[in-house]
Amino acid sequence: MSPEPVLAVTDLHVHYRRVHALRGADLTVAPGETVGVIGETGSGKSTLARAIVGLVRPSAGRITIAGQEVAGLRGGGWRALRRRGVVQYVFQDPLRSLDPDLTVEESLLEPLLIQGRPRRAAAERVRELLERVRLDEDLLGRLPGELSGGQRQRVTIARALATEPRLVILDEPVSALDAANRVRALEFFQELRDAGTALVFISHDLGSVAGVADRIAVLFQGEIVEEGPTREVVNAPRHAYTRLLIGSAPTLRSARVARAEREELRELLRTNGGPA
């Protein structure tokens, strides 16, 4: 059971001028698999996501999407790949990732029209998408400013699904949502996974990821310090940073990890980056 992975990242390095944001990350996603990437602000998780879709140029390493090597692609090659709609991306902030001057319908039509589909077929597809994310057809003529936060996020997810991607990168998809909408979004991601779409779910919050992800990768200071099945990572974390993350989760569980132990772990990370 080892079909060709839909995404394979090997020894990926990204530099922002002098800052070494990603130091040799490896990540493999099998078709239909959901991989959670967790880490704190500045750990390089957004950089990883943006490098995968070509918004950031890696300084070294390989990225393979559905068998195609993409790290060396230039403008035209990327455009051709993106028009096939194999990979899609859901941004963190649903308000800013929708053009304020375009109606819901225009935003949803965009990826389909870019692909060159005829307008009528595209409009039909938009209606299917709305149904899939459970949005009312009345909303088609609305502007993003006239929607609620949860509705907006569902529009951006519908847009990402328009081209029937095999892989969707979710960059902090629930951070901007309130509790009720967060639960609904997470349920929807589970449905999406069950339907066979591979997901890379990026978050700083282990709790959001743990319910959806098959595997979890922990990013710390630009390196993946721990990776394994969700259950293992959550129940038997090996790396000090993972233990700290689980210990810091604002749930009742965190009461179990004493404050002194958390400080001890922090100290450990400060001195040597933690044991492997």
Added chain:
Amino acid sequence: MVLRLASGRIAVGILGVIALLAVLGPIIAPHDPLEGGTDILASPSAAHWLGTDYLGRDVLSRLLDGSRVSVLGAVQVALIALVVGVVPGILSVYLGRPFEWVTLRLADTLIALPFLVFAVAVTALLGNGIPQAMFVVGIMVSPLFYRVARAATLSVARSPYVEAAILAGASVGWVVRKHVWVKVLPPIAVALANTTGVGFVVVSSLTFLGIGVQPPAPTWGGVLAADLGYLSFQPWAPLAPTALIMATVWACNLLADAIRDVTGEAGRALLNTRTVHAAKEAR
């Protein structure tokens, strides 16, 4: 779209009349605009509805005859500013560093260039005439348009919704057409309305240098300038050319506001609510 707003309808109406004047003005002028008479600085009468000027020429005929030159001049200034300013302003964000650097330095140079020196130099090179004069004005105002267009483009170029379009495989042309243009248009429309007004006045101010419109050929600005010299005899005389210039500039501004309102997000929402209200009333 613009016509759905009352202000838009008024603006288009006024500009339509002005355009009509530009086409028909020289034909419907009751007198020869260049023929003087003994009856100088006359008050309005049945023969001369707006009186006569200091050479006894019919003021109404001069205004009507000058409308074509004035309007065409202002339009030419606007078009040059659009092509020389707005287009490179948008492209400076997308065509890479070298193009950006060169156009920025060119814009800086034009801002530093003394207007009159440039005007005289262009006239010396290209010969004297109205198109050359308006070319000078258009070039001189283009850095403003370049800056405005570039700033508006920069503000949307890195936004997540443009990135989303790029991730869907959109080309630069698509991004500019679908996302950037709508954001650039409103500030440009406002700048354009202002420039049109400046254009009328500048045409006449260049005349004293012997550039552009040559006396005795009439323009609105020229008639106004001549009237100002005889204020003590005819204090009311500047009102007619002033009214024409003001009406045009005001209509341009009104149109610019209307364009901003219907293209911007606020305006779209406004029109949406109006449509909803109208639908409710229809029920």
